[in-house]
Amino acid sequence: MLQKLAILISSLVLAVAVQANGVVKVASAYPVDETIIRIKKDVADKGIMFFTEIDQAKLAAGVGIKLRRSSLLLFGNPALGIQFLTSNPESGIDWPVRLLVQEDAQGRVWVIYNDFDYIARRHAIKDRDAQFKMASQVIASITSSVKAK
Numbered sequence: 001m002l003q004k005l006a007i008l009i010s011s012l013v014l015a016v017a018v019q020a021n022g023v024v025k026v027a028s029a030y031p032v033d034e035t036i037i038r039i040k041k042d043v044a045d046k047g048i049m050f051f052t053e054i055d056q057a058k059l060a061a062g063v064g065i066k067l068r069r070s071s072l073l074l075f076g077n078p079a080l081g082i083q084f085l086t087s088n089p090e091s092g093i094d095w096p097v098r099l100l101v102q103e104d105a106q107g108r109v110w111v112i113y114n115d116f117d118y119i120a121r122r123h124a125i126k127d128r129d130a131q132f133k134m135a136s137q138v139i140a141s142i143t144s145s146v147k148a149k
Contacts, residue, residue: 021118022114022115022117022118023112023113023114023115024112024113024114024115025110025111025112026110026143026146026147027108027109027110027147027148028101028108028109028110028111028146028147029146029147029148029149030146031109032069032071032102032103032109034146035109035111035146036053036071038145038146039073039099039101039142039145039146040053040073041145042141042145043073043075046138046142047077048075048076048077048138049075049076049077049078049096050074050075051074051075052073052074053071053072053073053074054071054072054073054074055070055071056070056072057069057070057071068102068103068104068105069101069102069103069109070100070101070102070103071100071101071102072098072100072101073098073099073100073101074096074097074098075096075097076095076096076097080131080134080135080138081095081096081097081135082095083128083131084119084128084131084132087125087126087127087128088123088124090123091119091122091123094114094119094122094123097113097135097139098114099111099112099139099142099143100112100113111143111146111147113139113143115136116135116136116139117132117136119132120132
């Protein structure tokens with residue numbers, strides 16, 4: 001019984017981890033390409049603007065550097081995201097939303113992003129609690145489309 005509980009807890013910790021530096025890692029149940037397709041579809045289905053995908057492994061290969069699969073997705077809702085910039089223009093460094101899809105050395109796929117509470121603290125934004133809560137709910141919903149169970 002105790003062993004089963006330990007395995008369950010380990011699985012939950014592995015599935016979503018918020019690090020002290022504000023980085024959130026969500027384990028994906030899918031390979032990199034399918035993870036990206038599912039995230040893009042969920043973003044589109046929510047009516048969120050998708051700006052670009054940067055294939056970092058392809059860029060690395062172009063200059064002779066080997067890099068595991070790694071793609072950066074940029075998307076956002078200007079009506080929501082721009083409100084953070086009106087509180088602190090420097091917060092523009094964190095907008096639009098960046099979501100990294102990365103494969104680790106063991107072949108596991110991760111979806112990685114900055115925690116919105118961390119971003120609020122980083123930029124000392126105290127007057128947009130409802131907006132940060134909404135952004136947190138949206139990114140949780142998007143990542144749930146690929147999250148390992």
